[in-house]
Amino acid sequence: MISSEILLGLPGYEITAAEERSGIVHIQARFAGAVCCPHCSGLDLRLKDRRRRRLRHEDWGLRHTLLELETRKWLCRGCGRTFWQRFPGILPRMRATEPCRRAVCQRHYDGISRSRLAARERIASATIERWFVDWLSHLCSERVSLEWPMILGIDEHFFSRRHGYATTFCDLKNHKIHDVVLGRSEAALESYLARVQGRHRVQVVCIDLAPAYRALARKYFPQARIVADRFHVIRTVNHHFLACWKEIDPAGAKNRGLASLMRRHRHNLTLQQHQRLSAYLREHPALESIYRFKQRLTYLLLEKGRNHKRCQKLARRFLSDVAALRCCGLAPLVALGHTLYAWREEIATMWRFTRNNAITEGFHTKMEVLQRQAYGFRNFQNYRLRVKVMCS
Ligand SMILES: [Zn+2]
Incomplete structure:
Protein backbone atom coordinates (compact mmCIF):
# COMPACT_ATOMS: atom_id res chain seq x y z
CA MET A 1 0.00 0.00 0.00
CA ILE A 2 1.48 3.32 -1.09
CA SER A 3 1.21 6.11 1.46
CA SER A 4 -1.44 8.74 0.61
CA GLU A 5 0.83 11.38 2.03
CA ILE A 6 3.46 10.70 -0.65
CA LEU A 7 0.90 10.55 -3.46
CA LEU A 8 -0.82 13.80 -2.49
CA GLY A 9 2.17 15.67 -1.07
CA LEU A 10 -0.02 16.75 1.84
CA PRO A 11 0.10 15.45 5.42
CA GLY A 12 -2.77 13.73 7.22
CA TYR A 13 -5.01 12.65 4.30
CA GLU A 14 -6.19 9.21 3.29
CA ILE A 15 -7.12 8.43 -0.33
CA THR A 16 -10.37 6.47 -0.41
CA ALA A 17 -10.86 6.19 -4.19
CA ALA A 18 -9.35 7.43 -7.46
CA GLU A 19 -10.62 7.24 -11.04
CA GLU A 20 -9.90 8.89 -14.38
CA ARG A 21 -12.79 10.53 -16.23
CA SER A 22 -12.22 12.37 -19.53
CA GLY A 23 -8.54 12.97 -18.88
CA ILE A 24 -8.97 14.24 -15.33
CA VAL A 25 -7.97 12.19 -12.30
CA HIS A 26 -10.56 12.44 -9.55
CA ILE A 27 -9.11 11.64 -6.14
CA GLN A 28 -11.45 11.12 -3.27
CA ALA A 29 -9.82 11.60 0.09
CA ARG A 30 -10.66 12.26 3.68
CA PHE A 31 -8.74 14.04 6.36
CA ALA A 32 -7.65 11.53 8.99
CA GLY A 33 -6.34 13.98 11.59
CA ALA A 34 -8.13 15.29 14.66
CA VAL A 35 -10.53 18.25 14.39
CA CYS A 36 -10.57 20.96 16.99
CA CYS A 37 -12.30 24.32 17.39
CA PRO A 38 -10.24 27.15 15.78
CA HIS A 39 -11.55 29.62 18.40
CA CYS A 40 -10.89 27.79 21.68
CA SER A 41 -9.12 24.57 20.56
CA GLY A 42 -11.97 22.62 22.17
CA LEU A 43 -12.50 18.98 21.18
CA ASP A 44 -16.12 18.57 22.31
CA LEU A 45 -17.87 19.01 18.95
CA ARG A 46 -21.24 18.22 17.42
CA LEU A 47 -21.79 17.69 13.68
CA LYS A 48 -24.06 20.31 12.08
CA ASP A 49 -23.66 19.93 8.32
CA ARG A 50 -21.55 18.31 5.62
CA ARG A 51 -20.57 19.29 2.07
CA ARG A 52 -18.27 18.10 -0.71
CA ARG A 53 -15.38 20.35 -1.60
CA ARG A 54 -13.68 19.96 -4.99
CA LEU A 55 -10.19 21.38 -5.32
CA ARG A 56 -7.63 21.57 -8.09
CA HIS A 57 -4.54 19.66 -7.07
CA GLU A 58 -1.01 19.26 -8.45
CA ASP A 59 -0.99 17.65 -11.92
CA TRP A 60 0.04 14.03 -12.33
CA GLY A 61 2.24 14.31 -15.38
CA LEU A 62 0.02 15.80 -18.09
CA ARG A 63 -3.22 14.82 -16.38
CA HIS A 64 -5.07 17.36 -14.28
CA THR A 65 -6.23 16.17 -10.88
CA LEU A 66 -9.20 17.08 -8.74
CA LEU A 67 -9.22 16.44 -5.03
CA GLU A 68 -12.65 15.69 -3.57
CA LEU A 69 -12.95 16.15 0.15
CA GLU A 70 -15.84 15.94 2.54
CA THR A 71 -15.85 19.00 4.74
CA ARG A 72 -17.97 19.29 7.87
CA LYS A 73 -19.55 22.06 9.85
CA TRP A 74 -19.17 21.67 13.59
CA LEU A 75 -20.66 23.24 16.70
CA CYS A 76 -18.20 23.66 19.54
CA ARG A 77 -19.90 22.84 22.83
CA GLY A 78 -17.12 24.64 24.73
CA CYS A 79 -17.54 28.14 23.25
CA GLY A 80 -20.88 27.73 21.45
CA ARG A 81 -19.53 28.81 18.04
CA THR A 82 -19.84 26.98 14.75
CA PHE A 83 -17.12 26.55 12.13
CA TRP A 84 -16.33 24.77 8.86
CA GLN A 85 -13.51 22.28 9.20
CA ARG A 86 -10.06 23.50 8.08
CA PHE A 87 -7.51 21.34 6.24
CA PRO A 88 -3.73 21.45 6.19
CA GLY A 89 -2.35 22.64 2.83
CA ILE A 90 -5.67 24.26 1.82
CA LEU A 91 -6.48 27.87 2.62
CA PRO A 92 -10.06 28.90 3.47
CA ARG A 93 -12.30 29.63 0.46
CA MET A 94 -9.58 28.54 -2.02
CA ARG A 95 -10.47 26.33 -4.96
CA ALA A 96 -6.98 24.92 -5.33
CA THR A 97 -4.59 23.27 -2.90
CA GLU A 98 -1.35 25.02 -1.96
CA PRO A 99 0.90 22.54 -3.86
CA CYS A 100 -1.16 23.22 -7.00
CA ARG A 101 -0.87 27.00 -6.64
CA ARG A 102 2.84 26.71 -5.97
CA ALA A 103 3.39 24.54 -9.07
CA VAL A 104 1.55 27.00 -11.33
CA CYS A 105 3.48 29.97 -9.89
CA GLN A 106 6.79 28.17 -10.32
CA ARG A 107 6.03 27.55 -14.01
CA HIS A 108 5.08 31.20 -14.51
CA TYR A 109 8.29 32.25 -12.76
CA ASP A 110 10.31 29.99 -15.05
CA GLY A 111 9.03 31.94 -18.05
CA ILE A 112 5.79 30.34 -19.29
CA SER A 113 3.49 33.23 -20.11
CA ARG A 114 0.26 33.78 -18.24
CA SER A 115 -2.04 33.24 -21.23
CA ARG A 116 -0.24 30.04 -22.24
CA LEU A 117 -0.38 28.74 -18.71
CA ALA A 118 -4.04 29.69 -18.38
CA ALA A 119 -4.92 27.70 -21.51
CA ARG A 120 -2.88 24.70 -20.39
CA GLU A 121 -4.12 24.61 -16.80
CA ARG A 122 -7.67 25.69 -17.66
CA ILE A 123 -7.53 28.48 -15.11
CA ALA A 124 -8.37 32.15 -15.75
CA SER A 125 -5.36 34.29 -16.56
CA ALA A 126 -6.36 36.82 -13.86
CA THR A 127 -6.37 34.00 -11.31
CA ILE A 128 -2.79 33.12 -12.21
CA GLU A 129 -1.76 36.75 -11.78
CA ARG A 130 -3.43 36.88 -8.36
CA TRP A 131 -1.77 33.64 -7.24
CA PHE A 132 1.57 34.82 -8.56
CA VAL A 133 1.43 38.12 -6.69
CA ASP A 134 0.53 36.23 -3.49
CA TRP A 135 3.42 33.87 -4.00
CA LEU A 136 5.93 36.65 -4.73
CA SER A 137 4.80 38.63 -1.67
CA HIS A 138 5.38 35.53 0.42
CA LEU A 139 8.87 34.99 -1.00
CA CYS A 140 9.64 38.69 -0.66
CA SER A 141 8.72 38.77 3.02
CA GLU A 142 11.04 35.81 3.60
CA ARG A 143 14.05 37.10 1.69
CA VAL A 144 14.29 40.86 1.86
CA SER A 145 16.08 42.39 4.81
CA LEU A 146 14.78 45.69 6.09
CA GLU A 147 18.18 47.09 7.00
CA TRP A 148 20.24 49.24 4.68
CA PRO A 149 23.29 47.48 3.20
CA MET A 150 26.84 48.50 4.18
CA ASP A 229 31.42 55.27 -10.47
CA ARG A 230 34.55 54.79 -12.58
CA PHE A 231 32.72 53.77 -15.73
CA HIS A 232 30.55 56.90 -15.71
CA VAL A 233 33.51 59.21 -15.03
CA ILE A 234 35.51 57.81 -17.94
CA ARG A 235 32.45 57.90 -20.16
CA THR A 236 32.00 61.60 -19.36
CA VAL A 237 35.66 62.24 -20.24
CA ASN A 238 35.22 60.41 -23.54
CA HIS A 239 31.99 62.23 -24.31
CA HIS A 240 33.53 65.69 -23.91
CA PHE A 241 36.65 64.65 -25.74
CA LEU A 242 34.65 63.43 -28.75
CA ALA A 243 32.66 66.69 -28.77
CA CYS A 244 35.94 68.57 -28.88
CA TRP A 245 37.17 66.38 -31.72
CA LYS A 246 34.00 67.19 -33.67
CA GLU A 247 34.83 70.89 -33.38
CA ILE A 248 38.42 70.45 -34.54
CA ASP A 249 37.87 67.99 -37.40
CA PRO A 250 34.14 67.46 -38.18
CA ALA A 251 34.86 65.22 -41.17
CA GLY A 252 37.16 62.86 -39.24
CA ALA A 253 34.79 62.64 -36.27
CA LYS A 254 32.10 61.19 -38.52
CA ASN A 255 34.28 58.15 -39.26
CA ARG A 256 32.83 55.53 -36.94
CA GLY A 257 35.86 53.27 -37.13
CA LEU A 258 38.12 56.07 -35.99
CA ALA A 259 35.64 57.11 -33.29
CA SER A 260 35.71 53.60 -31.88
CA LEU A 261 39.54 53.69 -31.79
CA MET A 262 39.58 57.13 -30.18
CA ARG A 263 37.27 56.02 -27.41
CA ARG A 264 39.29 52.96 -26.40
CA HIS A 265 42.05 52.67 -23.79
CA ARG A 266 45.50 52.34 -25.30
CA HIS A 267 45.96 48.79 -24.01
CA ASN A 268 42.83 47.68 -25.88
CA LEU A 269 44.24 48.59 -29.30
CA THR A 270 45.94 46.02 -31.53
CA LEU A 271 49.18 46.97 -33.27
CA GLN A 272 47.34 47.57 -36.55
CA GLN A 273 44.71 49.77 -34.92
CA HIS A 274 47.39 51.71 -33.11
CA GLN A 275 49.20 52.40 -36.39
CA ARG A 276 45.99 53.54 -38.06
CA LEU A 277 45.19 55.94 -35.24
CA SER A 278 48.75 57.30 -35.14
CA ALA A 279 48.67 57.96 -38.88
CA TYR A 280 45.45 59.93 -38.47
CA LEU A 281 46.74 61.89 -35.47
CA ARG A 282 49.99 62.81 -37.24
CA GLU A 283 47.88 64.75 -39.74
CA HIS A 284 46.24 66.71 -36.89
CA PRO A 285 48.95 67.70 -34.39
CA ALA A 286 46.56 69.73 -32.19
CA LEU A 287 44.32 66.72 -31.83
CA GLU A 288 47.28 64.50 -31.04
CA SER A 289 48.24 66.45 -27.95
CA ILE A 290 44.61 66.46 -26.76
CA TYR A 291 44.42 62.70 -27.35
CA ARG A 292 47.59 62.10 -25.33
CA PHE A 293 46.18 64.24 -22.55
CA LYS A 294 42.96 62.23 -22.54
CA GLN A 295 44.83 58.93 -22.42
CA ARG A 296 46.86 60.14 -19.43
CA LEU A 297 43.72 61.31 -17.68
CA THR A 298 41.84 58.04 -18.22
CA TYR A 299 44.79 56.01 -16.95
CA LEU A 300 44.82 58.23 -13.87
CA LEU A 301 41.11 57.53 -13.40
CA LEU A 302 41.66 53.79 -13.74
CA GLU A 303 43.84 53.65 -10.60
CA LYS A 304 42.26 51.74 -7.71
CA GLY A 305 43.02 50.23 -4.30
CA ARG A 306 45.80 52.79 -3.59
CA ASN A 307 47.07 53.82 -0.15
CA HIS A 308 46.76 57.28 1.35
CA LYS A 309 50.22 58.47 0.27
CA ARG A 310 49.77 57.34 -3.33
CA CYS A 311 46.32 58.97 -3.42
CA GLN A 312 47.85 62.34 -2.45
CA LYS A 313 50.22 62.10 -5.40
CA LEU A 314 47.38 61.16 -7.75
CA ALA A 315 45.28 64.04 -6.41
CA ARG A 316 48.02 66.54 -7.22
CA ARG A 317 48.29 65.20 -10.77
CA PHE A 318 44.52 65.21 -11.15
CA LEU A 319 44.10 68.79 -9.93
CA SER A 320 46.78 70.10 -12.26
CA ASP A 321 45.13 68.27 -15.19
CA VAL A 322 41.75 69.74 -14.26
CA ALA A 323 43.26 73.23 -14.02
CA ALA A 324 44.75 72.76 -17.50
CA LEU A 325 41.35 71.71 -18.85
CA ARG A 326 39.56 74.67 -17.32
CA CYS A 327 41.80 77.24 -19.01
CA CYS A 328 42.44 75.50 -22.35
CA GLY A 329 39.90 77.62 -24.24
CA LEU A 330 38.04 74.74 -25.95
CA ALA A 331 34.42 74.83 -24.78
CA PRO A 332 33.78 71.06 -24.36
CA LEU A 333 37.04 70.57 -22.46
CA VAL A 334 36.38 73.57 -20.23
CA ALA A 335 32.98 72.05 -19.39
CA LEU A 336 34.70 68.75 -18.62
CA GLY A 337 37.16 70.57 -16.36
CA HIS A 338 34.29 72.13 -14.41
CA THR A 339 32.50 68.78 -14.05
CA LEU A 340 35.61 66.97 -12.85
CA TYR A 341 36.36 69.79 -10.41
CA ALA A 342 32.85 69.63 -8.99
CA TRP A 343 33.31 65.87 -8.41
CA ARG A 344 36.95 65.95 -7.28
CA GLU A 345 36.30 64.49 -3.81
CA GLU A 346 34.20 61.57 -5.08
CA ILE A 347 36.76 60.83 -7.80
CA ALA A 348 39.60 60.86 -5.26
CA THR A 349 37.68 58.34 -3.13
CA MET A 350 37.49 56.14 -6.23
CA TRP A 351 41.26 55.53 -6.01
CA ARG A 352 40.90 54.12 -2.49
CA PHE A 353 38.00 51.76 -3.20
CA THR A 354 37.49 49.18 -5.89
CA ARG A 355 33.67 49.20 -5.61
ZN1 LIG B 1 -14.66 26.51 20.64
Missing part, protein backbone atom coordinates in the same frame (compact mmCIF):
# COMPACT_ATOMS: atom_id res chain seq x y z
CA ILE A 151 27.90 49.21 0.61
CA LEU A 152 25.13 50.87 -1.34
CA GLY A 153 24.99 51.51 -5.09
CA ILE A 154 22.47 54.07 -6.39
CA ASP A 155 21.57 54.35 -10.05
CA GLU A 156 18.61 55.18 -12.26
CA HIS A 157 16.87 53.10 -14.90
CA PHE A 158 13.97 53.64 -17.27
CA PHE A 159 10.62 52.28 -16.10
CA SER A 160 7.88 53.46 -18.47
CA ARG A 161 6.95 56.38 -20.67
CA ARG A 162 4.09 57.25 -18.37
CA HIS A 163 5.98 57.06 -15.07
CA GLY A 164 9.49 57.89 -16.28
CA TYR A 165 12.58 56.76 -14.42
CA ALA A 166 13.06 54.66 -11.30
CA THR A 167 15.97 54.54 -8.86
CA THR A 168 17.73 51.32 -7.93
CA PHE A 169 19.26 50.81 -4.49
CA CYS A 170 21.70 47.93 -4.74
CA ASP A 171 23.54 45.98 -2.04
CA LEU A 172 26.98 45.83 -3.66
CA LYS A 173 28.47 43.61 -1.00
CA ASN A 174 25.95 40.78 -1.26
CA HIS A 175 25.06 41.28 -4.94
CA LYS A 176 21.37 41.95 -4.29
CA ILE A 177 18.78 44.55 -5.12
CA HIS A 178 17.83 46.32 -1.91
CA ASP A 179 14.87 48.19 -3.40
CA VAL A 180 13.57 50.07 -6.42
CA VAL A 181 11.71 53.36 -6.04
CA LEU A 182 9.80 55.34 -8.63
CA GLY A 183 11.43 58.68 -9.59
CA ARG A 184 14.97 59.95 -9.63
CA SER A 185 14.69 63.48 -8.25
CA GLU A 186 15.37 64.53 -4.67
CA ALA A 187 11.69 65.29 -4.08
CA ALA A 188 10.59 61.84 -5.30
CA LEU A 189 13.07 59.89 -3.17
CA GLU A 190 13.09 61.92 0.02
CA SER A 191 10.01 60.42 1.64
CA TYR A 192 11.31 56.89 0.99
CA LEU A 193 14.77 57.61 2.37
CA ALA A 194 13.39 59.29 5.45
CA ARG A 195 11.13 56.31 6.18
CA VAL A 196 13.62 53.42 6.05
CA GLN A 197 15.49 52.77 9.28
CA GLY A 198 19.14 51.89 9.88
CA ARG A 199 20.77 54.42 7.55
CA HIS A 200 23.79 54.60 9.87
CA ARG A 201 24.86 51.14 8.64
CA VAL A 202 25.78 52.46 5.19
CA GLN A 203 29.54 53.03 4.92
CA VAL A 204 30.08 53.52 1.19
CA VAL A 205 27.67 54.96 -1.39
CA CYS A 206 28.52 54.46 -5.06
CA ILE A 207 26.84 56.82 -7.56
CA ASP A 208 27.23 58.06 -11.12
CA LEU A 209 27.81 61.79 -11.72
CA ALA A 210 24.25 62.84 -10.82
CA PRO A 211 24.04 65.90 -8.55
CA ALA A 212 20.63 64.83 -7.18
CA TYR A 213 22.00 61.50 -5.91
CA ARG A 214 25.02 63.20 -4.37
CA ALA A 215 22.80 65.66 -2.52
CA LEU A 216 20.64 62.80 -1.25
CA ALA A 217 23.65 60.74 -0.20
CA ARG A 218 25.13 63.68 1.72
CA LYS A 219 21.86 64.41 3.45
CA TYR A 220 20.70 60.90 4.35
CA PHE A 221 24.01 59.03 4.71
CA PRO A 222 26.24 61.72 6.25
CA GLN A 223 28.69 59.18 7.69
CA ALA A 224 29.18 57.31 4.40
CA ARG A 225 31.97 57.90 1.88
CA ILE A 226 30.62 58.82 -1.56
CA VAL A 227 32.44 57.11 -4.44
CA ALA A 228 32.01 58.12 -8.07
CA ASN A 356 31.69 50.41 -8.59
CA ASN A 357 28.18 50.23 -9.95
CA ALA A 358 28.87 47.36 -12.37
CA ILE A 359 26.66 45.05 -10.28
CA THR A 360 23.81 47.57 -10.41
CA GLU A 361 24.17 47.87 -14.18
CA GLY A 362 24.08 44.07 -14.43
CA PHE A 363 20.82 44.03 -12.51
CA HIS A 364 19.46 46.69 -14.84
CA THR A 365 19.97 44.29 -17.74
CA LYS A 366 18.06 41.64 -15.81
CA MET A 367 15.24 44.10 -15.08
CA GLU A 368 15.05 44.99 -18.76
CA VAL A 369 14.56 41.30 -19.58
CA LEU A 370 11.85 41.17 -16.91
CA GLN A 371 10.06 44.13 -18.49
CA ARG A 372 10.31 42.63 -21.97
CA GLN A 373 8.93 39.29 -20.77
CA ALA A 374 5.94 41.08 -19.27
CA TYR A 375 5.57 43.36 -22.33
CA GLY A 376 6.04 46.31 -19.95
CA PHE A 377 4.44 47.03 -16.59
CA ARG A 378 1.74 49.52 -15.83
CA ASN A 379 1.72 49.01 -12.10
CA PHE A 380 5.01 49.93 -10.46
CA GLN A 381 4.28 47.90 -7.30
CA ASN A 382 3.89 44.71 -9.37
CA TYR A 383 7.20 45.45 -11.05
CA ARG A 384 8.92 46.19 -7.73
CA LEU A 385 7.72 42.93 -6.22
CA ARG A 386 9.15 40.93 -9.13
CA VAL A 387 12.45 42.82 -9.05
CA LYS A 388 12.84 42.28 -5.32
CA VAL A 389 12.30 38.52 -5.60
CA MET A 390 14.08 37.86 -8.88
CA CYS A 391 17.11 40.08 -8.27
CA SER A 392 18.00 38.99 -4.74
